[in-house]
Amino acid sequence: MKHFVNIETNATLGCEAYLRSCIGAFCVRLNPTLEELGDIKTAVSEAVTNVVVHAYRGSSDRAIVVRGEIRDCTVYIDVVDRGCGIPDIEQARRAFYTSASTDERSGLGFTVMETFMDSLTVSNNPTGGVTVSMTKKIGCYGVAPLPSEGDLCVGAQ
Amino acid sequence: MKIDGKIEGGSLHVMLSGELDEQGCRLVRAKFDAILDSWRYGSVIVDMTELSFMDSSGIGLLIGRFKRLKSRGIPMMIANPNCTVDKIFRISGIYNLMPKLG
Numbered sequence: 001m002k003h004f005v006n007i008e009t010n011a012t013l014g015c016e017a018y019l020r021s022c023i024g025a026f027c028v029r030l031n032p033t034l035e036e037l038g039d040i041k042t043a044v045s046e047a048v049t050n051v052v053v054h055a056y057r058g059s060s061d062r063a064i065v066v067r068g069e070i071r072d073c074t075v076y077i078d079v080v081d082r083g084c085g086i087p088d089i090e091q092a093r094r095a096f097y098t099s100a101s102t103d104e105r106s107g108l109g110f111t112v113m114e115t116f117m118d119s120l121t122v123s124n125n126p127t128g129g130v131t132v133s134m135t136k137k138i139g140c141y142g143v144a145p146l147p148s149e150g151d152l153c154v155g156a157q
Numbered sequence: 158m159k160i161d162g163k164i165e166g167g168s169l170h171v172m173l174s175g176e177l178d179e180q181g182c183r184l185v186r187a188k189f190d191a192i193l194d195s196w197r198y199g200s201v202i203v204d205m206t207e208l209s210f211m212d213s214s215g216i217g218l219l220i221g222r223f224k225r226l227k228s229r230g231i232p233m234m235i236a237n238p239n240c241t242v243d244k245i246f247r248i249s250g251i252y253n254l255m256p257k258l259g
Contacts, residue, residue, distance in 0.1 A: 013179060013180050013183070014180045016178050016179060016180070016212075017176060017178060017180065034240070035240050035241065038210075038239070038240065038241030039241065039244075041210065041241075042210075042211075042212050042241055042245065045178055045210075045212040046212050046213060049178065049179045049212065049213075049214060052179065053179060103217075104182075104186075104217040104218060104220065104221040105214075105217045106213045106214070106216035106217040106220065106249065107213075108213040108216055108245075108248075108249055109212075109213050111213075111248065111249075112212065112213050112245060112248065115244075115248050116244070
């Protein structure tokens with residue numbers, strides 16, 4: 001069974017907080033540990049921050065799309081923008097590299113995504129912008145079953 | 158995002174609470190510097206007991222403060238990061254600059 005979520009919103013400063021929370025909540029059905037959930041939320045936060053800070057450079061009316069999909073015990077996450085793209089992806093992914101070195105940036109965003117997730121791909125879209133795709137297998141005790149009708153009534157009487 | 162400071166045993170304790178992401182960093186950066194400027198102390202301990210989230214934006218913020226303190230010869234340390242935050246510190250090698258207490 002496949003589950004999915006699609007969120008499109010404007011990439012304003014602060015959207016990283018609710019987008020990571022949304023994806024975190026979406027992953028709850030995989031019954032993740034707190035550590036796994038922290039990993040996913042942090043990775044999403046890094047990807048979204050890159051869009052807000054680098055792709056759109058602070059202009060807050062541009063769209064960001066975050067897609068999540070769960071298949072078996074794995075979550076697949078895409079973060080898509082229509083910004084300026086990344087001229088040299090290999091360089092951008094290098095630890096401590098930042099294109100904004102005067103701004104107290106650590107240059108660790110991609111390193112964190114790479115470390116916290118099982119896979120990471122970064123690509124420039126043919127029509128502009130960047131897609132960051134990440135996956136993580138959750139230590140999986142199985143996908144949580146849908147509650148039965150009886151369960152839903154508990155506490156509601 | 159909240160930040161507070163207090164002096165205890167000659168050290169300045171800086172307590173961060175909330176979520177230290179890009180927006181959180183922008184909210185506390187000036188206040189963090191104001192706290193560093195308003196006391197006399199021999200070391201700084203950044204207490205993360207109440208910090209529920211941090212991403213690499215937080216590393217940038219901490220390294221910025223670390224550099225300011227280093228020029229004055231004052232060491233900086235980290236206390237009580239949660240497990241995900243601890244992992245970011247470990248992969249970034251930041252404990253080489255500001256050791257973890259305990």
